Structure formats: structure tokens, C-alpha cells
Amino acid sequence: MTRPGKERLGVTTLEDISTLILQSHDLGETLKNIVTLVARRMKSEVCSIYLLDEDGLTLRLRASKGLSRKAVGKVTLQIGEGLTGMAAESRHAVAIQEPQSHPRYRYFKETGEERYHSFLGIPLFDRKSPLGVIVIQTKETRQFTAQEISALSTIAFQISSIVINAHLLDSIRRKEEETSRFIRQLEESRKPLISPESMREESRSAALRGTTAYPGVVSGPAHILDSGLGLADLGDEGQAQVEEEIARLDSAFEKTRIQTIFLEKRMAERLSESAAAIFHTHLMILEDRGFLERLHDEIKQGHGAAYSLKKIVGEYIEAFERMEDPYLRERAADMKDIGRRLAANLAGQEDHMPQFKEPGILVAREILPSDMAMLDADYIMGIATEAGERNSHAAIMAKSMGIPALVGVKGLLREVTPENQIILDANSGCLYIDPPQHVREEYRRLEEDSSRELHRLEEFRDIPAQTADGTRIILRANIGLVSDVSIAQRNGAEGVGLYRTEFPYMTRGNFPDREDQYQLYRRVVEGFPGQSVTIRTLDIGGDKALPYFSPPKEDNPFMGWRSVRVSLENQDIFCTQIEAILMAGMHGSVKMLLPMISTLDEVRACKKVMAQARVNLDREGIAYARNIPLGIMIEVPAAVTIAEQLAREVDFFAMGTNDLIQYMLAADRNNPLVNRYYDPLHPAILRVLKDTTDVAQKAGIDVCVCGEMASDPVNLLALVGLGIQEFSMAAPFIPRTKAFLHDLPGEVARKAARKALGLATSDQIRAHLMETLQKIEKTDGSTQ
Ligand code: PEP
Ligand code: MG
Numbered sequence: 001m002t003r004p005g006k007e008r009l010g011v012t013t014l015e016d017i018s019t020l021i022l023q024s025h026d027l028g029e030t031l032k033n034i035v036t037l038v039a040r041r042m043k044s045e046v047c048s049i050y051l052l053d054e055d056g057l058t059l060r061l062r063a064s065k066g067l068s069r070k071a072v073g074k075v076t077l078q079i080g081e082g083l084t085g086m087a088a089e090s091r092h093a094v095a096i097q098e099p100q101s102h103p104r105y106r107y108f109k110e111t112g113e114e115r116y117h118s119f120l121g122i123p124l125f126d127r128k129s130p131l132g133v134i135v136i137q138t139k140e141t142r143q144f145t146a147q148e149i150s151a152l153s154t155i156a157f158q159i160s161s162i163v164i165n166a167h168l169l170d171s172i173r174r175k176e177e178e179t180s181r182f183i184r185q186l187e188e189s190r191k192p193l194i195s196p197e198s199m200r201e202e203s204r205s206a207a208l209r210g211t212t213a214y215p216g217v218v219s220g221p222a223h224i225l226d227s228g229l230g231l232a233d234l235g236d237e238g239q240a241q242v243e244e245e246i247a248r249l250d251s252a253f254e255k256t257r258i259q260t261i262f263l264e265k266r267m268a269e270r271l272s273e274s275a276a277a278i279f280h281t282h283l284m285i286l287e288d289r290g291f292l293e294r295l296h297d298e299i300k301q302g303h304g305a306a307y308s309l310k311k312i313v314g315e316y317i318e319a320f321e322r323m324e325d326p327y328l329r330e331r332a333a334d335m336k337d338i339g340r341r342l343a344a345n346l347a348g349q350e351d352h353m354p355q356f357k358e359p360g361i362l363v364a365r366e367i368l369p370s371d372m373a374m375l376d377a378d379y380i381m382g383i384a385t386e387a388g389e390r391n392s393h394a395a396i397m398a399k400s401m402g403i404p405a406l407v408g409v410k411g412l413l414r415e416v417t418p419e420n421q422i423i424l425d426a427n428s429g430c431l432y433i434d435p436p437q438h439v440r441e442e443y444r445r446l447e448e449d450s451s452r453e454l455h456r457l458e459e460f461r462d463i464p465a466q467t468a469d470g471t472r473i474i475l476r477a478n479i480g481l482v483s484d485v486s487i488a489q490r491n492g493a494e495g496v497g498l499y500r501t502e503f504p505y506m507t508r509g510n511f512p513d514r515e516d517q518y519q520l521y522r523r524v525v526e527g528f529p530g531q532s533v534t535i536r537t538l539d540i541g542g543d544k545a546l547p548y549f550s551p552p553k554e555d556n557p558f559m560g561w562r563s564v565r566v567s568l569e570n571q572d573i574f575c576t577q578i579e580a581i582l583m584a585g586m587h588g589s590v591k592m593l594l595p596m597i598s599t600l601d602e603v604r605a606c607k608k609v610m611a612q613a614r615v616n617l618d619r620e621g622i623a624y625a626r627n628i629p630l631g632i633m634i635e636v637p638a639a640v641t642i643a644e645q646l647a648r649e650v651d652f653f654a655m656g657t658n659d660l661i662q663y664m665l666a667a668d669r670n671n672p673l674v675n676r677y678y679d680p681l682h683p684a685i686l687r688v689l690k691d692t693t694d695v696a697q698k699a700g701i702d703v704c705v706c707g708e709m710a711s712d713p714v715n716l717l718a719l720v721g722l723g724i725q726e727f728s729m730a731a732p733f734i735p736r737t738k739a740f741l742h743d744l745p746g747e748v749a750r751k752a753a754r755k756a757l758g759l760a761t762s763d764q765i766r767a768h769l770m771e772t773l774q775k776i777e778k779t780d781g782s783t784q
Pocket of ligand 1: 500657658659706
């Protein structure tokens with residue numbers, strides 16, 4: 001049985017839905033595109049959307065992939081009628097196998113419906129009132145996983161916002177039409193009861209459209225960003241003293257370089273190393289001799305410094321803007337930013353950054369990297385820009401900060417003035433300026449709805465994770481960048497179970513030195529006082545390349561020169577990293593983790609490098625943590641087989657299921673063609689996880705799972721049942737995992753895992769675990 005992958009049905013589908021909305025012209029087209037996308041992602045023969053008619057009682061088929069086209073708009077049923085009506089009535093997901101044998105099943109001839117063996121209906125609603133139902137039907141008998149149901153519920157939530165939004169737009173349009181009609185009547189009767197101007201004023205509520213860069217809904221006052229002095233403001237001062245102009249330009253370059261270093265530092269502190277890396281590129285451009293020489297040549301031809309700057313930078317910008325590749329096209333914004341700062345320094349202009357007094361929506365023609373570094377993130381609830389695509393800096397900034405954003409909003413700066421109140425609906429790609437009362441109320445309700453689910457999970461944020469019978473489970477975060485620290489903290493992670501250090505290496509122009517690495521690790525460690533942080537040594541190769549470190553050409557990179565193998569052959573780089581980790585150990589509870597271990601010799605060789613690192617630090621008189629625990633990733637099958645010997649050498653095991661599954665089952669973790677072979681519930685996987693856990697427990701060392709596997713509740717049920725009590729996962733999964741564990745009795749999990757270990761196929765294992773989950777849900781009285 002082929003199951004849709006989490007990533008296929010999850011975030012990407014939501015992003016794709018946002019794109020679809022923007023590409024469609026009306027609600028009907030949007031719904032049609034959504035059903036096609038969801039059917040493809042769910043690998044289902046049918047996906048349909050039913051919406052409630054205005055009478056509030058009749059559900060009408062409004063879009064379908066799989067059912068007869070003639071049925072769309074015709075087939076209706078009442079709330080409570082058939083399985084679809086049952087989902088709307090109960091306001092809960094309805095998942096049924098062999099639906100024809102269900103007493104509530106109803107057959108509609110017009111749909112051309114064949115025999116479908118599974119049915120999944122998820123209600124769409126606005127607060128408490130039903131709006132419709134999204135239905136999935138498959139020919140094969142399929143048991144929908146809790147994760148699929150939850151992902152489809154999120155999609156249903158997004159469809160609900162689109163439907164509400166379409167109703168709102170309709171009502172605004174109707175109101176505008178009514179107003180114009182009324183004004184015409186007044187003018188005709190020449191008896192104005194109310195002035196047409198004030199009437200127009202009253203209904204002034206422009207709605208603009210843009211491209212979603214990061215979804216969400218926010219409202220607040222407009223903060224308009226003035227872009228300051230631009231290249232366009234520079235004129236030709238005519239014949240100038242060549243030497244003087246060159247000196248003026250060189251001094252502006254020097255000031256801009258210093259500013260850029262400052263901006264990089266500020267950005268790294270506020271957002272992330274990856275965001276700060278933009279300024280590295282700026283520095284490289286500012287230090288490029290060719291760029292400076294072209295400017296000098298222009299001045300030597302008799303032009304002023306300002307004019308030369310405008311001309312040469314303008315040529316660079318044009319060249320970037322002509323590029324086919326959207327990513328490269330966006331780099332024109334970097335050139336504009338550099339040009340703007342050089343122009344301001346040439347004119348002796350001070351910084352123009354506005355100081356906002358209350359949180360609001362940032363409105364700008366475009367946001368350049370230096371704006372990003374200077375703005376105070378606490379005062380920005382949302383971002384709207386007139387220019388820009390998905391790769392724009394505004395979009396990158398919005399994603400790093402996790403705030404709703406629309407880019408490419410045409411007419412934005414013409415329509416918005418500083419006093420305006422804005423509703424930014426980045427779910428549906430709409431921005432409302434000074435919306436009327438009823439629109440504001442609708443959106444308030446929408447915001448409440450979306451925060452309700454978050455609030456439910458928030459309860460769990462600060463309480464320790466435990467099963468229903470009180471078994472303590474540790475949930476840590478997998479992180480890659482310093483900006484992930486705050487995300488992990490916000491989601492209630494108990495420290496970091498896996499810090500993938502290759503990410504900071506990947507975003508730089510060359511190998512970070514020991515001091516840089518130490519400062520970076522120290523910031524992560526200090527983010528989790530009293531909690532442990534596991535720092536994994538460099539794990540490059542496979543699909544992770546460093547731009548400045550050319551790997552050999554390999555036919556099979558995942559089986560090749562990667563990870564600890566690279567570290568052991570580049571001992572100076574490896575030793576430097578270990579020294580930085582040992583130094584960071586002075587600031588909290590640090591553990592060190594070695595990736596991709598396949599032999600005992602590798603562990604011993606790594607220990608020798610560790611010893612060398614200590615000698616180096618002692619020699620330099622630098623303080624470091626002498627006894628940091630050392631662990632290894634169990635992600636190569638050979639490590640499972642020699643786990644007993646390995647356990648004698650180290651303090652803990654971290655089971656990296658992402659790689660372990662791919663190596664155990666010979667199925668590339670990134671290749672969609674073999675996706676169905678990459679199965680976390682393959683009996684062989686459960687057995688190796690059980691064996692490794694037993695070995696660790698017998699040896700008295702800690703063991704955790706840090707692959708993505710644990711973020712799926714069906715898998716987690718088995719893992720907890722196998723006796724694993726420590727997990728590390730992407731931080732946003734932590735609150736829902738806590739909520740799931742809270743209702744999970746330990747004994748039920750153990751029994752389910754015992755039975756699963758005796759089953760011969762993944763399908764049997766999955767069916768058994770699903771059945772167990774459904775029983776728990778029934779006892780608990782909830783559906784998800
Ligand atoms: C793993 O392989 O499971 C793991 C956690 O490491 P990565 O995904 O970085 O390879
Ligand atoms: Mg791995």
C-alpha cells in the first residue's frame with residue numbers, strides 16, 4: 001500500500017494551495033484546483049468539496065476530481081444525510097472502510113460513483129457553523145493514518161478561510177454596488193440626504209491581492225517604510241575634479257564596508273546566520289576590484305562620483321533583472337541595496353530608519369537586506385510589499401521570523417496611507433485597507449479560530465511530556481541554525497537532541513574558524529540553561545555540500561565519502577570543531593555526537609582526535625569542559641550489529657532513523673521513485689530499533705531517536721512501546737507530540753509494540769497500530 005508522505009500532504013500542499021488561490025480567478029476555479037491537488041497528493045481516486053447553500057441546510061457538490069462533472073452543482077444532500085452529511089453534522093472527521101456497508105451510506109446516481117472501499121470526510125466550518133465537507137474516496141481499502149487526517153484537517157481549515165473570504169469579498173462587492181446605486185438615486189432625485197462623498201468615504205475598503213510569502217492572518221496599523229535616498233535621486237554634477245571625486249567615492253565605499261560588517265553582525269544576532277550571509281555577499285561586491293575600477297574609469301571620463309555610481313550600479317541591476325532564474329533576478333535587490341547605501345554615504349546622509357511605536361503591518365515598495373537588519377522585529381506583525389517574488393528578501397525575512405507576508409501587491413503604495421488600518425490575510429492572498437466593521441468582525445473570528453488550535457497545544461508547552469500513566473518522556477529539538485533556538489524554546493523543547501552543525505558551515509563563504517564556531521555553539525548552549533545540547537560533528541556529503549569544499553565526483557554519494565569519514569581525513573578541520581565544542585561545554589550541558597559510525601576503529605580514531613583537541617587547548621591555556629559525554633549516531637546497519645561493542649566505547653546512542661531506514665531498506669531517502677520502499681514500519685526497522693534499545697539499556701547508556709520517524713503518532717506509538725523514552729524532532733511537532741503522549745497509556749503502547757514485533761509485513765503492523773490508536777481515541781472521546 002502506498003501512503004502519501006508527510007511532506008507531500010503537509011506543508012507543501014498548504015503552500016501549493018496558497019499558490020492555487022492566487023492563480024485562480026474565482027471560488028469555483030480555486031476549489032477545482034484544490035481537489036485536483038489534494039487527490040494527487042493523497043493518491044486517491046476521488047476528492048470532492050461540498051459547500052453549504054445559503055439556506056444553511058443543503059450541502060451541494062461544488063468541485064470534484066473523480067466524480068462525474070455533471071454532478072457538480074447538482075448533487076445535494078442535507079446536513080446529517082449520508083456519510084458526507086454525517087461529517088458536517090458531527091463536526092468530526094469520518095473515516096470508514098467499505099462505506100457501502102455503513103447504515104448512513106447513500107448512493108447518488110448522478111455522480112457516476114463506482115465502488116469505493118474507503119471514505120474520509122473532514123468538515124469545513126466557520127466557528128461553530130458548518131460550511132461544508134471535503135471528501136476523499138479510494139478504490140483500495142485504506143486505513144487513513146492519524147497524521148493524514150490531521151494534515152487534511154489543516155487543509156480543510158485553509159479551505160474554510162478561502163470560503164469565508166470569498167463570501168466577504170462578495171459582500172464588499174455587493175455593498176459597493178448598493179452604495180453606487182444609492183448615490184445614483186440620490187443624484188437623480190437631487191435630494192441628497194447624505195453627501196455622496198461621505199457615502200463613498202464610508203464604503204472605502206480597497207481589497208488588494210498579492211502572492212503569499214508566509215501564510216497567516218493579522219491586522220493592525222500600516223507602518224510605511226520610506227526607502228530613503230535612492231540611486232534615482234542622484235544627478236550628474238557635471239565636470240568635476242577627478243581626484244576629489246575618486247576620493248569622495250572611496251570614502252563612501254569605506255563607510256559602506258564598515259556599515260555592512262555592522263549589519264551582518266546585527267542580522268546574525270536578530271535572525272540567523274543564513275540571513276546574515278547576504279551581507280557577506282555585499283562585502284564581496286564592495287571589495288571587488290573590477291567594480292571599483294569601472295567606477296573610477298567613469299569618473300576619469302569627467303563624470304561626478306554620484307552620476308558614475310548611478311550609471312554603473314544601474315547597469316548591474318539591469319543585468320540581474322534580465323536573468324531568467326527568479327533567484328538570480330532577486331539578487332538585483334542586493335545591488336540596489338548596495339547602491340542605496342553608497343549613495344547615502346556619498347551624500348553624507350544619516351540612517352533613515354523609522355522608529356515604530358506600536359506593532360503594525362510593514363508596508364513597503366520593497367524591503368532590502370539592510371532594512372531587514374535595522375527594523376525592530378517586535379513591531380512587525382506582518383509584511384506587504386509591492387515588489388518581489390517568493391525568493392525576495394521580504395519573503396526570506398518573513399519566513400525566518402514566521403510572520404504572515406504578501407509580496408507583489410500591486411497598487412499598495414498608492415492605496416495605503418500611514419493612518420490606515422490593515423487586515424493582511426496571507427492565507428487567501430488578500431489585503432484590506434480600512435475594512436468596514438463587518439469585515440473586521442469576520443476576521444476577528446477567523447483569527448480566534450486559528451489561534452484556538454494553537455492555544456489547545458500551548459497548554460502542553462510548558463509541562464513535561466509524559467504518557468497517560470505518568471512515564472516521563474524527554475522531547476528535545478533538532479536544530480540547524482541559531483534562529484531555531486527560539487523556535488525550539490517557543491515549542492517547549494527540553495534542550496537540543498541534535499544540533500546539525502553542517503548548516504552554519506553551508507551558509508558561509510569558507511570554513512568558520514574556531515572562535516566563530518565556539519561563539520555559535522555557545523549561543524545555542526546558553527539558549528537552554530539547565531538542559532542538554534547535543535552537538536553533532538560535521539555531517540557533510542550525501543545531499544549536503546559545502547560551497548567552498550569541492551567533494552569528489554561520486555556515483556553514489558550516500559554510500560561514499562561523507563560525514564565522519566570526511567572528518568577523519570581532514571583532521572585539522574575536525575580537531576578545530578571538537579575544540580570549539582569542548583570550549584562551548586563551559587557554558588552548559590553539552591554532549592558530542594559522531595555521525596555515520598560504521599566501525600569500532602572510527603570511534604577510537606575520533607577519540608584520539610578528541611584527545612589531541614584537549615592537548616591543544618591545554619597548551620593554549622583555554623578553558624574547556626573536560627568530561628563531555630560522547631555519543632554516536634546509529635544510522636548504518638553495521639552499527640546495529642556491533643552495538644554491544646560500540647556501547648562499551650560511548651555514553652549514548654542516537655538512532656538516526658532517516659539514514660538507518662534508507663540503508664537498511666536500500667531505499668534512497670530523497671528519491672520519490674522508491675518512496676514506498678522507504679517504510680519506517682517495515683518489520684526489519686522495528687526489530688533493529690528494538691535490538692539497539694535493548695543493547696543500550698543493558699549497557700546502561702542513554703538511547704534516543706532523532707530521525708523524523710518519531711513525529712508521526714503511529715510510529716511514535718510503536719517507539720514508546722519498544723521502551724524508548726527520549727526523542728528529538730523538529731520543534732513544531734513537540735506540542736502535538738506531548739498532547740498525543742498525554743492520552744497514551746504506556747501499557748497499551750507496550751502491548752501494541754509486542755504484537756507489532758511478531759507481525760510479518762508493514763501493512764499488518766500499520767493496521768494494528770492504527771487500530772490501537774482508534775481504540776485510544778474512542779476511549780478518549782476525540783477524533784484526532
Ligand atoms: C538521521 O539520519 O536520522 C538524522 C537524524 O540525521 P540527518 O537527517 O541529518 O542525516
Ligand atoms: Mg543521518
